[in-house]
Amino acid sequence: MDNMADGTVLRGGMSSITGAAVEMSLDELFGAVEQEWQDQALCAQTDPEAFFPEKGGSTREAKRICMACAVRDECLEYALEHDERFGIWGGLSDRERRRLKKQIG
Incomplete structure (x- = not known):
């Protein structure tokens, strides 16, 4: 290149x-690199509703899937960089991601 x-x-x-x-x-x-990790993500092979639960709904299943995912770090990095406000990304909820941003920022 x-x-x-x-x-x-x-x-x-x-x-x-x-x-x-x-x-x-x-x-x-x-964008191509981003698409590559997203194609490898376990969440792309499962029910997306588990990663965007209703308010007060359980995040346990989504987080369990994230813990086994090979691209979890890339996913979390993407969510932090793009200020994702909804759903489970890289094994963390929005609240957990905001807390992490405060700790590292």
Whole structure:
């Protein structure tokens, strides 16, 4: 991968279809990496309602799934960076994420 002066990332050399250089912006590259970890997440293979319980509902099942997830850290990092206010992300509720942000911030 080569970084271009305008922030574009040249990836993969030439396209096999058109013979043109394949370019990807940094935003597109980060989006692709983000999509990769999300595709590996265990929550993507289970009932999403468990991760967004009703107020006062149990988070136990979602947190149990998160603890076994290989991309838990990436998920938590995403939630903290994007200020996710709802649901279980990286094994933590919104309240737990806010507390963590105060501790590390």
